[in-house]
Amino acid sequence: MKVLMYGGTGSQAGPTVKHLLRQGHTPHVLTRNLDKANELKGAGGVPVVADLADFDRLRAATREVDSVAFLLPAFLDNPGDGLVFGRNAVDAAVQAGIGMFAWNASGEVSEDNSESNTILQIFRHLQDSGLPFVVFEPTTYMENWLGPWTAPSVRNRDELSYPVLADRKIGWIASDDVGALVVAALERPELAGNRYRISGVETPTGPQLAALFSGALGRDIHYRTMTPEQMGAVLDQEFGPGAGDGVAEMYRQEQEDPDPPTKYHDMTSVLEALPVKMSTITDWVKAHKEAFVQ
Ligand SMILES: NC(=O)c1ccc[n+]([C@@H]2O[C@H](COP(=O)([O-])OP(=O)(O)OC[C@H]3O[C@@H](n4cnc5c(N)ncnc54)[C@H](OP(=O)(O)O)[C@@H]3O)[C@@H](O)[C@H]2O)c1
Structure with a gap:
């Protein structure tokens, strides 16, 4: 094809x-x-x-x-x-x-x-x-951890920083798995008309995610919630003044929302239709280890 x-x-x-x-x-x-x-x-x-x-x-x-x-x-x-x-x-x-x-x-x-x-x-x-x-x-790609808001803080301070409140669960998904799902769908024209809400198969809170990083990297990593302003400032520094405004506002609304939309989905029926082996967070972190060690 x-x-x-x-x-x-x-x-x-x-x-x-x-x-x-x-x-x-x-x-x-x-x-x-x-x-x-x-x-x-x-x-x-x-x-x-x-x-x-x-x-x-x-x-x-x-x-x-x-x-x-x-x-x-x-x-x-x-x-x-x-x-x-x-x-x-x-x-x-x-x-x-x-x-x-x-x-x-x-x-x-x-x-x-x-x-x-x-x-x-x-x-x-x-x-x-x-x-x-x-x-x-x-939902949210695991690749976001490679960004300048997370990878350097893990590497230099054993701190997994991300602008999401610590108790919120996220079904982090590897972009590699999204690619495999897209190809599986292209191979199955009978699935036309479907919308798939997809996430990874693990749904850790912030501290649970840090524990998975600790296991994969073999050292203690702790979770830190960044403020929206801190996230915006990193983006401004990376991409120019004002670049982080929209993202900071999005995280501000999310952090202030007492009942935000869930960021994870049950993948059972999706994986029945599209048989893809999903990545675990531990395997993904091990595969990208060089980004998180000095
Ligand atoms: N849900 C999430 O977590 C989420 C969602 C969105 C993005 N992100 C993150 O955002 C970052 C950006 O990812 P990305 O893949 O969108 O960007 P990227 O890595 O910068 O790649 C942009 C792609 O779009 C193409 N492109 C850009 N403008 C184009 C134009 N006018 N015409 C044709 N092609 C054009 C580029 O092609 P050429 O340069 O080769 O022309 C390139 O292939 C990633 O870190 C990603 O993880 C995360």
């Missing part, structure tokens, strides 16, 4: 490319960058140089494939472009008559009707398009 991969040179969707290759499929990987395109050739992918803004290029690229794995990148140069990008990918797939459109929506598709909810608007456009689709709505 030939699959057009959006975001396949990045963190969230890179693992999907790997799983497509492992399963004997051919990923056509969209990138704006000629250098990355050359790297992909060596890895077995077919590079497609195009921008999500360029509908004609997307339509031509989609005509070359059987299916599409879509992802809207987390950080866009202009965040207002998201809806146009999502519509372009959907409309190109409609015109090409593709067999399955699998979308990793990066998080839950919230029913909040506000105009700024780009993800909901793309979802409605997809529903109305008549395309056969599946949508994945993951």
Whole structure:
């Protein structure tokens, strides 16, 4: 099967490319960058140089494939472009008559009707398009621990810092597992029409997570709740002034909410439909050990 991969040179969707290759499929990987395109050739992918803004290029690229794995990148140069990008990918797939459109929506598709909810608007456009689709709505990626808000504090201070209150449970999911689930869905066109809320199979509180890190790294790690302001400041330092404002506000609302939406799901029925071996937190931390030791 030939699959057009959006975001396949990045963190969230890179693992999907790997799983497509492992399963004997051919990923056509969209990138704006000629250098990355050359790297992909060596890895077995077919590079497609195009921008999500360029509908004609997307339509031509989609005509070359059987299916599409879509992802809207987390950080866009202009965040207002998201809806146009999502519509372009959907409309190109409609015109090409593709067999399955699998979308990793990066998080839950919230029913909040506000105009700024780009993800909901793309979802409605997809529903109305008549395309056969599946949508994945993951909780929080384990890869977030590699960010500058967590990895350095584990490495330098034996402190697992994250802007979530200590007693809140999270079903952390590995992006590698999301990739495996996306590929399993692309291989099962009979599943079209399904939305899957997905999480990891463990649901630790903050201190329980720190205990799993302690076991995997062989030293004592403790949990620390970051304030939203601390999280925003790390992002500002990393990506420029103001970059952390939106994320800080999101965590502020979450921390102040006495009954926030759950961040974990029972995966039994999902894994019956899509038989994927899910990562444990211990295995993931061991596999990424170099990020957490000095
Ligand atoms: N639920 C969660 O926990 C959650 C949700 C979302 C994000 N995150 C985190 O956010 C971080 C970012 O992940 P990411 O994969 O979104 O970003 P990334 O690693 O920076 O990769 C961005 C991808 O989008 C592509 N892209 C960007 N703009 C494009 C455009 N205009 N046209 C075509 N392609 C474009 C890039 O392609 P080229 O550069 O090759 O052109 C690249 O493949 C990760 O650390 C992730 O874990 C977490």
